[in-house]
Amino acid sequence: MDTVEVKLQTLPKQVAGVLARRIASGGVAGGQGPSEQQILQEFGVSRAVAREALKILASLDMIEIAQGRRVVLRPAEEWDYLSPLLIDWLPPEQMREILAEAHATRIIIEPAIAAIAAKHMTKEKLERLGTLLAAMSASEDNPDAYLKLDLDFHMEICRAAQNRILDRFMYSSRWWQMASRRISNQMPHALPSATEMHRAIYEALVARDEKRAEEAMRRHLKKTTAVGLPR
Amino acid sequence: MDTVEVKLQTLPKQVAGVLARRIASGGVAGGQGPSEQQILQEFGVSRAVAREALKILASLDMIEIAQGRRVVLRPAEEWDYLSPLLIDWLPPEQMREILAEAHATRIIIEPAIAAIAAKHMTKEKLERLGTLLAAMSASEDNPDAYLKLDLDFHMEICRAAQNRILDRFMYSSRWWQMASRRISNQMPHALPSATEMHRAIYEALVARDEKRAEEAMRRHLKKTTAVGLPR
DNA sequence: AACATCCACTTGTCTGATAAGCTTATAGGC
């Protein structure tokens, strides 16, 4: 143990991170993935750690593991871009692309969610949304708190749609937005405008007006363009 | 080793499957998850296997593992329902619900994909789609082959949208449809009708008509209702 | 050239330790 011992994460996760970044950057030659032996030598960790690191990459569909065969790389089109791990490990350019694609996906999905939610909306949920809205209005000078409330607001609406697949999507959406926040210290003045748009969504839901909820959500997302994405 | 040695899957996966089914069925009392010790005793496996089984459950967001603390169960709303593993391990009723929700999600997403694809469609992609369509037409007496072509057809369209998040969604969709095929030996007569609808989508794409592609896809999915889902 | 056998390499599993982090209870001081 001659190295500095920082323990921000578990050891296998750190190793997996290094490997993932290397693969994502195209720094791996053939279709051959990293073998246990290579990891042992390069990182000086035990086999258990090396194996767990590989399992992590496999769970992201970045590699394929099978007994007897060497680890092979899998096509990047099938990686699990919904995972917070992979988001962290992508090189900046790819990360920006993915965040833009994620936002485009939100524009497809969330208006539809809002429409369904308008149908299923209950008094209790509306109350909770109202509370969130008030809190947002009061947190416009605190971007971190505002983001959390924002995420909760959208998630609460999604829950009303009673669709676990959509729930999962919104759950992943949390990581993208936190990542996008991380790379670009965001629009400080846009928050009041955001609250207005959220209120418009809320009022459409109160009225149980599917079309209006859908349209309000679409307008909100189109305005809240993915931050810090040049080109 | 006094038990029969069947090796359909790796050992940790089998253990994880038993645990996951137990958790999903509500057969676990408090918020306490299974500990390594409990697994050792119950299944008679090594610690390495027990640990990997837990890691699998953690990768599905079913449990939370942290050093020193006991394993705790996570809320079912946040499980990774897009994973083929979890789909297999859900009890039948939940599985049916999820499949219905997955289909509802397809109806939201895929028409939008078709519209975007119509914009970006290239000659090469159209050719490949045409080939797939011909193959489908010729495989209407072979449901298994037909399903594979069907999946490829939808995936090919999705690829044209150039959105990795949507790609990932379609990739997961594969597992749902294979699962839904598994639980209900499906409509043998519906295949010719399906080919017609696929052709309608194809022709809209050829014409690069966004609205028509969107509508054709929607009609297709609304007709191809999730199979074997009563009520 | 075709086929069977064997061998080297890879991942899968087992055993038994030690390290590190958390919870709880216990003992001490005030």
Add this chain to the structure above:
DNA sequence: GCCTATAAGCTTATCAGACAAGTGGATGTT
């Protein structure tokens, strides 16, 4: 009695070395 600090005992994390099992290629034979 109450609060604090220490220690004990639980949990997961990591290490080490071994053997089992599966794959693919080399080898050798026919």
